[in-house]
Structures are given as C-alpha cells and as structure tokens.
Amino acid sequence: MAIRAIERSVSVRASTKGFKVSLSRRVMTAFAWMFVLFSFLFVAAMFISIIGDVLIHAWPALTPKLLTDITNGIGGGLKNAIEGTMVMSVGALLLAAPIGIASGIYLSEHGHGGAGKMLRFLSDVLVGIPSIVLGYVGYITMVIYLGWQFSVAAGIITLTVMLLPYIARSTELAMANIPLAVREAGYGLGAGEGRVVLRILLPGAAPAIMTGLFYAVALSMGETAPLLYTAGWSNYMWNGHFTKEPIGYLTYVIWTFINEPFAESHMLAFAAAFLITAGVLILILIGRWLLVRGQRRMGAYR
Amino acid sequence: MKIPVFRVGLIATASFLPLSLIALIVFLAIYSWPAIHFNQFHFLWTNDWNLGNLYGNPVTVHGVQIMPGAKYGIWFLVVGTIVSSALAMVMAMPVAIGAAYFLSEGVRKSWAGPLSLFVDLLAAIPSVVYGLWGYALLVPLFGQTIFPFLANTFSFIPFLNGDPGSGYGLLTSAFVLAVMIIPLISATLRESIRMTEPELKEAGLSLGLNRLEVFWHITLPKLKTVLIGVGILALGRALGETMAVLMVSGNALNYLPNNIYAPISTMAAFIASQLDSALQDPTNMAVEALSEIALVLLLITVAVNIAARLLLWMARVR
Numbered sequence: 316m317a318i319r320a321i322e323r324s325v326s327v328r329a330s331t332k333g334f335k336v337s338l339s340r341r342v343m344t345a346f347a348w349m350f351v352l353f354s355f356l357f358v359a360a361m362f363i364s365i366i367g368d369v370l371i372h373a374w375p376a377l378t379p380k381l382l383t384d385i386t387n388g389i390g391g392g393l394k395n396a397i398e399g400t401m402v403m404s405v406g407a408l409l410l411a412a413p414i415g416i417a418s419g420i421y422l423s424e425h426g427h428g429g430a431g432k433m434l435r436f437l438s439d440v441l442v443g444i445p446s447i448v449l450g451y452v453g454y455i456t457m458v459i460y461l462g463w464q465f466s467v468a469a470g471i472i473t474l475t476v477m478l479l480p481y482i483a484r485s486t487e488l489a490m491a492n493i494p495l496a497v498r499e500a501g502y503g504l505g506a507g508e509g510r511v512v513l514r515i516l517l518p519g520a521a522p523a524i525m526t527g528l529f530y531a532v533a534l535s536m537g538e539t540a541p542l543l544y545t546a547g548w549s550n551y552m553w554n555g556h557f558t559k560e561p562i563g564y565l566t567y568v569i570w571t572f573i574n575e576p577f578a579e580s581h582m583l584a585f586a587a588a589f590l591i592t593a594g595v596l597i598l599i600l601i602g603r604w605l606l607v608r609g610q611r612r613m614g615a616y617r
Numbered sequence: 618m619k620i621p622v623f624r625v626g627l628i629a630t631a632s633f634l635p636l637s638l639i640a641l642i643v644f645l646a647i648y649s650w651p652a653i654h655f656n657q658f659h660f661l662w663t664n665d666w667n668l669g670n671l672y673g674n675p676v677t678v679h680g681v682q683i684m685p686g687a688k689y690g691i692w693f694l695v696v697g698t699i700v701s702s703a704l705a706m707v708m709a710m711p712v713a714i715g716a717a718y719f720l721s722e723g724v725r726k727s728w729a730g731p732l733s734l735f736v737d738l739l740a741a742i743p744s745v746v747y748g749l750w751g752y753a754l755l756v757p758l759f760g761q762t763i764f765p766f767l768a769n770t771f772s773f774i775p776f777l778n779g780d781p782g783s784g785y786g787l788l789t790s791a792f793v794l795a796v797m798i799i800p801l802i803s804a805t806l807r808e809s810i811r812m813t814e815p816e817l818k819e820a821g822l823s824l825g826l827n828r829l830e831v832f833w834h835i836t837l838p839k840l841k842t843v844l845i846g847v848g849i850l851a852l853g854r855a856l857g858e859t860m861a862v863l864m865v866s867g868n869a870l871n872y873l874p875n876n877i878y879a880p881i882s883t884m885a886a887f888i889a890s891q892l893d894s895a896l897q898d899p900t901n902m903a904v905e906a907l908s909e910i911a912l913v914l915l916l917i918t919v920a921v922n923i924a925a926r927l928l929l930w931m932a933r934v935r
Contacts, residue, residue, distance in 0.1 A: 340830075347829045351723055354715025358803070359735045361796045365742060365750045372753065417630035425624070436926060437635040443850065443922035444641065444915060445857025447885045451911040452641050454892075455648045455904075476637050483634060509623035530741075537743025540859040543889055566745045570860060573752060585753075588746050599741045 366592070373589035376582035381590075386550050386563065389572075390579035393587055395552050399562040400591070402467065402553055403546065404535045407474035412528060415479050419486025419524075420512055426487070435487075438480040449473050450541035458545060465547025465561040473541045478531045485527025489520035522609025529602030533595040539566035565591045642919075645912040652905035653912075655681045656689050660909065663690030666871055668894065668903050675900045682900045689906040691913075693873055697881035698914075700874070701787055701862065702855040705794035710848060712795075713802035718832055720803070721810040733807065740800035748864030751793040756865055759792075760784020764878050782878035785867030790881060793861045798851035805847045809840050842932035849925035853918045859885040884914045 384392025422435055453473035457463050493516055501511035517524075547561030548571075554560060565587045572584040646653075653660075655678070669687030676685050720733045764781035771777040813836050821831035837844070867880025868890055874881050882890075888907055895903035 344827055344829050347833070350711075351715045351719045351829070354712040355719040355723075355732070355735075357712055358716045358739060358799060359732075361799075362735045362739045362742075364754065365739075365746065368750050368754045369746065414630050414633050417627055418634055421627040421631040425627070434631055434635060436923075437638050439926050440919055440922045441634060441638050443853045443857075443918055443925075444638075445859065445885050445918055447857070447859040447888050448641070448645075448911045448915045448918075451888055451908060452644050455908060456644050476641075479634055479637065483631075507623070508621065512623070533741060537741075537745070539743070539745045540885070540889055544892055566743060566860075569745045569749055570864060573749060573864070584749065588749050591743055592746050595741055595743060596738055599738065 369585060369588045369592055372582070372585035376586040377589065381586055385552060386568065386583070388550070389575055389577050390583055393565065393568065393583065393590065395550065396563040396565045396568050396587060397590065398553055399546070399549070399564040400536055400566075402562065403470050403474060403542070403564060404532050406467070406471035407478055407535045408528065408532055410471060410475040411478040411482055411531065414475075415482025415531075416486045416524065418479070418483040420490060420516075422483060422487040423490035424508075424512065435484075438483050441476075441480040442484075445540070446477060446538055447540040447543075449477055450544050453541065454544035463558040465545065466556075466558045467546065467553065467560060467562050468557040470542050470546030470562065470564075471557075473545045474535045474538065477538065477541060478535055481531050481534065482527055485530065486520070486524050489523030489527065490516055492523070493519050522606050525609070526602040526606040529598050529605070533598040533602075536598070537566065537591060537595050539570060542567065642912075642915065645908055645915060649905050649908040649912050651681050652689070652902060652909040655679055655683065655902065656906065656909065660689060660691060660906075661695060661913070662692050663688075664692040664871055664873065665690040666693075668898055671897050671899075681902065683902045684898055684900055687898075687902060689903075689909075691884070691887075691910060693869065693871055694882055694884045694887050694910065696873055697787070697866070697869070698856055698883040698885075701790045701794060701866070701881060701883060702852055704787065704791035704877070705798060705855050706848060706852055708791060708795040709799045709802060709851065713799045714806065714837070714844075716799065717803045717806035717810060718829075721807045722828060722832065733804075736800045736803050736807075739796070740804065744797065744858060745860040745864075747793055747797055748861040751789060751861060751865035755789055755792065756784040758784075759789050764788070768876075768878065776876050779876040780878065782880065783867070785865060786878050786880045787866075787874050788877045790862050790866045790883070791877075793865055794855045794858060797858065797861060798855055801851045801854060802847050806840065806844065809843045810836060813839060840932075842928055846925045846929035846932060849921055849928065853921040853925065856883075856921065857885050857914065857918050858883075859889050862886045863889055884910050888914075 381392045382394060382397070385395040386393065418434070418438070422431055422438075425431055426435055450473055453469050453476075457469040457472065458465060463469050497515060497519065498511060501515045506514070542564055546564060548567050549561040549563045551563075553562050568587040569584050569591070572580040572587070575581070665688045667686060667688045669684030671684055673685040675682045677683075716736060720729050720736065724732060760781070760783045764784065768778055768781040810832075817835055817839065818831050821835045822828070826834065862883050863886035866882055866886055868886065869880040869882050872880065888911055891907060892904070895907050898904065
C-alpha cells in the first residue's frame with residue numbers, strides 16, 4: 316500500500332507540474348522512499364522484537380514469588396535484587412542530584428567564560444567514558460585501595476560519577492531556557508544571586524530538571540558494567556552496612572543466570588530483564604509526562 | 618569585601634566534574650604503571666594474552682614480579698574492538714539517516730511525535746537487555762539460518778565466505794551495536810533536520826526537486842559536520858559497550874577473526890570477563906595489565922569524544 320502511495324505521488328508530481336521528470340529520477344525517488352520507510356520499520360521492529368522477546372520469555376516467571384523470595388544459586392525470587400537496584404539507584408541519585416544540579420546552575424549562569432567552556436567540554440567528555448572503565452577505577456580505588464571490598468558505597472559512588480554529567484547538562488539546558496528578563500526582574504527587585512537562582516529560576520526550570528533526574532535514575536537502574544566489580548553480588552537482603560557488604564542487583568541476574576544450564580535460571584534472568592526494562596521505560600515516560608504537564612501548567616518561557 | 622558564598626559554593630561543586638575525569642586517568646595510570654613498565658609498547662600489537670603458570674613460583678623480569686611464562690598482548694582485542702565498532706557504524710549510519718528523515722519530514726507532525734517514541738525508547742533500553750535479546754534470539758537465528766545462508770550466497774566475497782560459525786561473533790556483535798547506536802544518531806539528526814532553515818528547502822523545492830532530493834542534495838550536505846560529529850560520538854559508545862558485546866561476541870582469546878562470523882572479544886568485554894581469572898595471579902600483574910587495557914580504552918574514547926565534541930561545537934549543535 317505504501318509503495319502504491321509512493322508511486323501515485325511520484326506520477327502525480329510528474330504529470331501535474333507541467334514538466335517531465337526523467338524515469339531514473341522517479342525510480343531513484345521510489346527506491347529512496349522505500350529505504351526511508353524500511354529504516355523506520357527496522358527501528359520499530361527491533362524495539363518490538365526486544366520487548367516481545369523479553370515479555371514472552373518472562374511471562375511464565377512473573378509470579379508473586381519474585382517479590383517475596385530471595386535468589387538462591389540457580390533460582391528462587393528476586394526480592395534481594397530488586398531491593399539492591401533500588402538502594403543503589405536512590406543512593407546514586409541522592410549523591411549526584413545536588414552536585415549535578417549545582418554544576419548545571421554554574422554552567423548556565425557563569426558558564427560563558429573560559430572556565431565554563433572548559434567545564435562543559437570536560438563533562439561532555441565524561442559522558443563518553445565507557446562504564447566498565449568507571450567500574451574498574453572504582454574497583455582499584457574503593458574496593459582495593461580503600462579496602463571497602465565489594466560494597467554498596469563503592470557501587471553508589473561509581474554510579475554517581477556516571478550520572479553527574481547527565482544531570483549537569485540537563486539542568487544547564489533547563490536553566491538556559493529561562494529568558495534573561497526573568498533574572499533581570501529578580502535582580503532589579505534587589506534579590507541576591509542565591510535568592511534569584513533558588514526562588515525564581517529553579518522553580519521555573521523544575522519540570523525539565525525533574526525529567527533529567529528521571530532519565531538519570533533510569534540510566535543507573537539499567538547499568539551493569541560499573542557495578543560488576545564495585546557492588547559485587549549477594550544472595551541475601553542488604554543489612555544496612557555501606558562498606559564491606561556486597562549487594563544484589565537486577566542486571567547482574569540477567570547476565571549471570573542466563574549462562575546457567577537450568578531452565579529455572581533462564582526464566583529468572585528474563586523476569587529480571589522484564590522488571591528492569593519496564594522500570595526504565597516507565598521512568599522515562601513519567602519524565603516526559605512531567606515535562607509536558609509542567610510546561611502546560613506553568614507555561615514554558617518561550 | 619563580601620565573599621560571594623553562593624557562587625563559591627557553585628564553583629566548588631561544579632569542579633567535581635573535571636576533577637573526577639582527571640582522577641580517573643591518574644588513578645588508572647598509577648595503578649597500571651608496573652604493567653606499562655613491563656609490557657612497554659608492544660603490549661598493543663602483540664597477540665598473546667597468557668597469565669603464565671599460576672602454580673609456579675613468581676620470577677622477576679625487568680625488575681617486576683610475574684608468574685613464569687606470563688605475557689600480555691592485546692592485538693586481538695584492538696582488532697575486535699575497532700572492527701566490530703566500524704562494522705556497526707557502517708550498518709547503523711544509513712538506517713539512522715533514513716529513520717531521522719522519516720520522523721522529521723516523512724510523516725505528518727501529529728504522527729511524528731508518537732512514532733519517535735520507538736526511537737527514543739530504544740535508546741533507553743539497558744545494554745544488558747540488548748545482550749539478553751542477542752543471546753536468546755539473534756544468536757540462534759543468525760547461527761542456524763542467516764549466517765550459513767550468507768556464507769553460501771556470497772561465497773565469492775572475501776570475509777563473507779568460510780565457516781559460518783555458531784552465531785556468536787563479529788557480525789552478531791556489530792548488529793547488536795548497530796541497533797544500540799541507531800537511536801543515538803537518529804535522535805540528534807532528527808532535531809538538526811528540523812532546525813535547518815526552511816528557506817534552503819524552499820529554494821530547492823522551487824527548482825523542481827522533490828522532498829527527498831532536497832534532503833539528499835541540500836539538507837544532508839548542510840548537516841555533514843553534525844553527521845560526522847554524531848557518528849563519532851556513537852562510535853565512542855560502541856567502542857566502550859560492555860555487556861551486550863560480552864553476551865554475543867563469543868569471547869575469543871588470542872584469536873584474530875578470519876571472516877565476519879568468527880568469534881571476537883573487545884577491550885570492554887574482556888575487562889568485564891577476565892577479572893575473576895586475573896585475580897588468581899598472586900603477583901597482581903594480571904590485574905594491573907587489565908587496568909592497562911582500561912587505560913587504553915579510556916584514552917581512545919576520550920580522544921574520540923574530544924574529536925566529536927569539537928566537530929559538533931563547530932556546527933553549533935549541543
């Protein structure tokens with residue numbers, strides 16, 4: 316059907332415009348259209364294939380047992396892993412959000428000089444560093460040198476370093492979208508810089524900053540490589556210690572349990588993949604919805 | 618003089634970012650110094666990763682303690698990393714451009730929003746889930762059906778013929794990497810296509826070009842810098858990808874691929890998979906050599922990212 320539509324549009328264009336379009340051009344255009352359509356369908360098909368594959372395999376394993384039991388060597392539930400993923404994502408967010416938001420404020424308010432440009436450049440470079448390298452540095456510094464062993468704190472700090480540049484850049488973009496006149500109005504009324512930023516600019520940029528934070532949490536939930544050698548793995552619930560105490564997390568279950576030769580382990584791996592994918596996608600969608608709603612409610616500065 | 622407390626606080630917190638980058642490089646360099654000293658430069662282009670006899674007594678070579686027979690060379694990792702990422706780029710680039718065009722100009726605005734969700738959400742799927750998908754769906758499919766077919770059909774083309782393998786390997790890794798980086802390229806390109814001046818497009822249309830020809834002859838050349846910049850950025854992502862590659866690459870050791878179906882390993886995947894065995898080395902040299910791989914990978918990605926960001930800055934894209 317799509318191809319017929321393309322042919323029609325090509326022939327209509329050729330016949331009504333009053334000049335002739337050569338056959339080779341028409342054929343090339345038709346092929347190009349088919350390729351463009353194929354590209355999009357390919358992307359959509361890959362997305363559906365990933366989600367479908369995970370969902371189909373995970374479906375039989377989605378029982379209440381997942382939430383009530385802890386993992387044993389080859390099966391069981393995922394209670395400890397779900398708890399661990401939450402502890403580390405929330406911990407990383409609590410550490411990274413204040414630092415990231417402050418850096419973002421600095422970048423947008425004072426980032427036009429040389430130092431700001433340098434900082435922005437370095438944070439862009441930091442985004443590109445492979446997460447396994449972050450994990451390895453976390454391993455040699457915190458796990459070995461500081462002697463924390465595989466621990467919650469090492470995992471959280473490694474994730475924090477990974478999230479910082481994302482939060483900083485999304486905050487910067489959110490703040491930069493607020494027009495200069497708003498700042499001038501604040502300073503004109505005699506407010507100091509702190510008051511202008513905290514009372515006027517931050518509330519205005521809040522929806523966009525929140526979206527950035529949701530993206531960051533989604534990112535930290537889905538990471539495996541930086542945690543392999545920092546957080547370790549534990550079959551038990553977290554006992555509240557930050558150092559010398561490994562912790563379980565969902566992404567580890569995916570890549571370890573799929574290598575076990577048991578059907579039960581495979582089902583658990585797919586169940587973990589389903590939970591993590593659903594969690595990430597829901598967070599991203601909530602983030603987008605917050606942005607749209609916030610802009611509708613408060614009005615975007617445009 | 619009054620000290621601007623708020624601003625000083627901002628500067629202090631903001632300096633965490635560059636400090637952490639510098640700290641990463643410095644810590645890795647210090648930790649891997651014995652390995653760098655022992656391996657020197659032929660580390661990069663010799664093809665011999667061997668932890669030595671782990672049950673022997675450590676011997677002292679060049680002033681550092683190693684296990685007898687230990688050698689560290691990562692040429693197979695360098696080749697695997699670069700070839701898989703390059704192949705992924707070749708596959709991803711046209712599709713990403715096509716999808717970006719489709720979503721920015723190919724469909725009407727009211728459909729473009731919901732349809733772009735496919736691309737945006739694809740970018741958000743965790744890499745380990747990509748790996749699981751590759752492991753559970755692609756590897757059997759490719760190994761049993763597609764690779765034998767390709768090897769038979771294109772048996773006259775070098776690197777496409779030969780043993781189709783088991784499905785774990787270079788082409789599977791490159792395919793998974795391509796699917797991972799398509800949304801990255803596509804999303805930025807989509808925004809840039811929207812930002813292109815409408816006057817340019819109108820000028821092309823008024824000369825009798827159709828929309829696709831306008832895109833191909835006018836918009837795309839205009840966005841060349843953006844395209845290269847985003848491409849290098851995606852390349853950096855592909856070079857450093859760990860989990861997805863680890864699960865579908867076949868984890869080759871000291872083996873150079875002789876066709877595109879052969880098993881490979883990449884630097885990032887190798888670091889993730891080898892630490893457990895490296896910890897068996899009582900002289901700690903194996904762990905330090907892994908840290909040298911991490912340093913090499915870090916420097917490569919930093920260089921790649923700096924190049925991409927400079928290009929994008931010249932094109933004024935954030």
